[in-house]
Amino acid sequence: MAPYDPSAHPPFAVTVDLVVLTVRRHTLCALAVRRGEPPYQGRWALPGGFVRPDEDLMEAACRELAEETGLRAQPPASTAAAGPSGPYGTDGAHLEQLATYGDPKRDPRMRVVSVAYLVLAPDLPAPRAGGDARSARWAPVTDLLRGEEGTDDEQRAPLAFDHALILADGVERARSKIEYSSLATAFCPSEFTVGELRRVYEAVWGVALDPRNFHRKVTGTPGFLVPAGGTTTRQGGRPAQLFRAGGATLLNPPMLRPEV
Amino acid sequence: MAPYDPSAHPPFAVTVDLVVLTVRRHTLCALAVRRGEPPYQGRWALPGGFVRPDEDLMEAACRELAEETGLRAQPPASTAAAGPSGPYGTDGAHLEQLATYGDPKRDPRMRVVSVAYLVLAPDLPAPRAGGDARSARWAPVTDLLRGEEGTDDEQRAPLAFDHALILADGVERARSKIEYSSLATAFCPSEFTVGELRRVYEAVWGVALDPRNFHRKVTGTPGFLVPAGGTTTRQGGRPAQLFRAGGATLLNPPMLRPEV
DNA sequence: ACAAAAGTGTTAATCTTACACCCATGG
């Protein structure tokens, strides 16, 4: 490596961006906030912000998450390791590092490297705007990704910066990860039925699954679900048993995603 | 998000670190370089260096890779997208983003955020040191991860910075990814036999696989291997057919990793 | 001839799939 003095060059800014996913009305939705200032003023973007000088990356992600959604998110107790390994549970929500985006031209103002985090959350109350006056909304990911270049309509314009790319990566990660892990339970409230869990898979993958086989699969995998003791009739029909996510984090053999 | 002016704070430095893996003598090995300057002078570390002001992250990773190993690595032709999605082939080697490490205390000198990349390469000639005089070596990952705190012996001291954590994450990624993708072929030369590919799996997973079933599995997956036309007897015994990696990148159903 | 590695065949166990069928509730 050639000697290189970083202090001799303009600095980098480091931000975190959040892909916050939830399932609402049988649809995979992401949290979007409206930008109140240039660049991309008035456009929708992923929530996020600058990392502070003495803040760990995941700490920054937790802070932004709390500011944007009110999700309680205490920073990891004592992370000796700064690594992304090991998801971090926040109030039932799941948080993990997604990827880092550093195209020199991704922000017209300056060189910004953004570390994206993926959050899977149960259906939350309507998002509340943060401390400032920006508005926020849950939007179906298909809408957010189908932004039309050159459109002025604020609901249809593409996401700011490279956020469409980040969102697409996050959605892809969620889609593939629920296949072989118990992550889909992060989309459910703390107690849920097998049918609710199945509807999560159906919404995330955009397919229909056989309720009978799904039931056998998830209840037959030891440690995946533990009975919570009650029943509910939220969905109509025969009352269903309530479950809680079990300790098992790996699903083997995996849940098979049908060809689309 | 509270207003925040990054220029009012000390800047971040951004580096890339490389987890370069290969299989040598039936063992999973990683590239380590010896640090020529403080901090951690004399200790082994992962290769890497600062990202330059106008350089994309992957471009920086390619540059460092070329400097450290001589692996030809032209920057991605025209990456409109700065994303990590889509691996990038360099001379048969595979390069993908791994994760980003940003503990405020990970570097005692200043705030450094490091984007780690994972490289899977075929067995390379002995590593040549870069432009400067640092030495480099291939070391079994078990040795590198079993560094003993407080040891002075340069061969046994733990890796510098948080590089043991980064290496462990990279190894884990490689181990799990060859399960459901054709990535293991990145450890092989352009033409290889089924037996050689099997020995890659065995080295990476540290298990023994049944040669008969393995053969059926990989040759029976359409698009995974394409016959290259010749045979070889590199390993002794009956000559084996030579194959090339096929276009198929996903392996479905996955190769099953035996319980350890 | 023998060792060593490459391949093929076969069988039992397991898992997926597709469906028939019954259960418990609300309207």
Next chain:
DNA sequence: CCATGGGTGTAAGATTAACACTTTTGT
């Protein structure tokens, strides 16, 4: 009573795991 979802049973097909057996080379 009947629509709606919950849940169990079963049989056909696919896949894996284990291992017997043949093929083709080098020594």
